[in-house]
Amino acid sequence: MLECKALELRQGDFVLSADLQFAPGKVTALIGPSGAGKSTLLGALAGFLAPVSGAVLWDSRDLAYDAPGDRPMSVLFQDNNLFPHLTIAQNVGLALRPNLRLSAADKDRISDVLAQVGLAGFDHRKPAALSGGQQSRAALARVLIADRPIVLLDEPFAALGPGLKDDMLDLVQTQLAAGRRTLIMVTHDPADAKRIADQVVLVADGVAAAPVGTDALFADPPAALVSYLGVGMG
Amino acid sequence: MKTPTYLPAVAGLALCATGALAETPVLQVMTYDSFVSEWGPGPSVEAAFEETCACDLQFVGTGDGAALLARLQLEGPRTDADIVLGLDTNLTAAARETGLFAPHGVEVDLSLPIAWTDPEFLPFDWGYFAFVGNEGDAAPTSLRALAESDVQVVIQDPRSSTPGLGLLMWVKAAYGDEADAVWADLADNIVTVTPGWSEAYGMFLDGEADAVLSYTTSPAYHLIAEDDASKVAWRFDEGHYMQVEVAGKLAATDQPELADQFLAFMVSDAFQSIIPTTNWMYPAVTPAEGLPEGFETLMTPEKSLLLSPEDAAAKRDAALDEWRAALSQ
């Protein structure tokens, strides 16, 4: 289980505290207004930001000394998830071999995973030859092949149109969540949370609140969420 | 064919190779750059000396005469060089002061227009500084006349070039305390001052000036090598300052006999006959067969000027200040 224990983060003047647990095998949405610190929290989980105090624990073990690449998690960023000069197969293969010395068996696995996300035969294309949705699928394929127990999503589909975004969320749910992975996704759109999240962490006013079941939360939103939703809708 | 050594590994191999041939004694002569160049005396001198010495004569070339002294001072007593060849009398006082040189011990009749008694430095060639212009142009007949004319000349900087320093001493030797006034009059005749001889001579040949500070022997190059008689050296009434180029033996040499042998060879016909058409200077000892054809056409000054090394060294800084002040007006 992934846990933030008395975690305190600071970036310049900005401070965020979190003391919470992410239910294993569930999808958790981080929701809150812009600048509230959703991505900051995600960055700390991934290991890009060292906490001021407190710790990120995985199965009760402090991850402080694990480099981002050694942590049990994959990350999908807002953009630049693919290296433009590498082929799709190479981009996916990085998760298997960071030095890109791929064996024939590796290449077969990559083709299989690509087929799994609907990109059969795209192995040797460059990202620029793919549509936005296809690029997202390729990035997803890499997360699948990395096969780590936690997946962090930092609004990776924000640039897609609503239909495509929903397709991708569904794909995330069927492919990733089905594998008993712990998913944590940043979103500013409540609809995303409602679509696939089991629970929601509200990030506002310098605090990441304990997770609440999605349905329960939206049925009886706390004040901070109301003001955010109000602003969001206005 | 020379073996270029590009990499330390190759250099290392080369060192091992020379180690194996260590029986052949090596005589290292440090000299100025143009002496060792393909067109200078170096290659012929090397061949001629190695015929007689059963040794390996190696030249180390470095910049011009002044750079040569600086290089020697940088290396100090630990230098590998056995002989330093190419200093002139403006530099020998400073060279003597390093205490690195030993007496040359050579007794020879020199064909210099002046008496030579220096115990440490032995001349190998000499020449007169002169302004070289084009045949047919009106030629001034003295430094004063040049200063009063509107003839345009290019000279070298005495702070970076030996001919430049030679002119400084020329004016000083000819005019003494009036030197600054002469420089003041010359200022409007000087197109520009170049860092070295090559730049100045190149600019003269390209027509940037009517004349260039060079040597009375410069026209010999054009006459002999290019069959071109259009360059002439101007004779000045005050007399012409000399450049005497000398060599000296380093006291710390590990080949003292070989070094002595070289100095004796240096004033022999075999060496001296190479000098006129490679270094384009007068040989220090006129060879038995005389000077090459063409040298008889050269202008010979009525009067030779030369300050003693100690005098030259003592007057240099004040002369430089005069020069700078006069030309900075």
Add this chain to the structure above:
Amino acid sequence: MARSPVAITPFWPGAAAAALVLLLTIGTLAAVAWRAKWDAGLSVADWAAIRFTIVQALVSAGLSVVLAIPVARALARRRFAGRQMLITLLGAPFLLPVIVAVLGLLAVFGRGGMVNNALTGLGFEPISIFGFHGVVLAHVFFNLPLAIRLILQGWLAIPAERFRLAATLNASVWRMLEWPMLRAVAPSTFLVIFLICLTSFAVALTLGGGPRATTVELAIYQALRFDFDLGRAALLACVQFALCVMAAAVVWRISLVDGMGAGLDRVVQRWDTDRPVLDYIFIAAATVFLLLPLSMVVLRGLPGLFDLPTSIWAAALRSVIVAIGSAMLCVAMALALALRGGALVSVIGVLPLAASGLVVGTGAFLIVFPFVRPSDVALIVTMLVNATLALPFALRAVAPAVAAVQSDFGRLAISLNLTGWSWVRIVVLPRVRRPLGFAAGLAAALSMGDLGVITLFAGQAQETLPLAMYRLMGAYRMADAAGAALVLLALSLALFWICDRGGRADA
């Protein structure tokens, strides 16, 4: 607790590169100072030299930048056949050995040059190139190409979307885009050229017309060669470093942002491109000014070209090998420093510009001499020194590109454990090929023309092409020397072109 979370590349390559730069700049100065007998301070003449040095460098750099702006703007706005070739050729004067360029300039502006022939033909008084204006003219000739190049890169780095935005807002492109870009790019360009002019001496002396035009570097030359006054040389070298630090501090106060992009083949589509005639006039004027003296170098060289002594070709080969070696070294150092990043790297990136070539050479000699025969390491030391001296230019081209790759893909790579050499090989190198190729070309070409260190180290067997050219001149063989100069020019340009091209190929 505060473990630094992101360390994508190891520490040591950047540290090694920085150490080499410091050794060859500050270290060589220290070696000279160490051997010095300290008995004299600076003389009145030295102070005059310092004043002249600063004034001519200020005017030369200012004029270069001001003149480069309209030309760079025109080149950024116009697309025409041969534009790329022209940009490469316009860079040529910057790559020339001083004496070659000076003789080329004289063939145009000198007493018997084209300009004066035209003037006297029309019944006017001839003009003299010699004097303060001659020094400035030559420095502008040398450095205008660099200024154009750097400012053009700034222009091309403005994203196309911004021009579109400006067009839709009907806003002034000048006020909204170009002026802010120039504020970021022009001061640092000025700094680079100011520093180049600060350490020049052959140009100033040859064209300056007399000892008034004495620069600090000439005073250093005199101290080292004639007076063997290492103390004064070291003191003067410190003055040069101090001037560099002051200039850098002023410039960095004015502009902290370095908006350098990489691409040069891109003409951004724009909506404000009226007045094409004016643009073409600027381009034509710069072309004539820069290429006319260059063609005179070619014309002077042609007669001597076909009976050059064979040793010239051996020297040329040696020069090419040194140039390639120092280009590779320079690029590796630039990459290592760029990956490291940070303020120290920007300091190290300008330090070599302020170093006196003579002090570097002398110091290197003092460091090396106790251990090996200087002529044995002549080519290696030449490579190292040239790589270091070209580093500021390489770093300016490479560092922004590396920073962009790091900000775009650094986190992704770290999360994939794609770090160290794999990160450099798989991501950085392919993505910064263009600036890398440009930097390699520049370093190679600058090294081709170098005559600084080699003169102190070289024996007979290490003769490089510029040295061979000088030796030809020293032996009265001016026609052969002009031929050698032409070979040098052609090889420098060819090396630059090949490297620059290599960086672009199918990228």
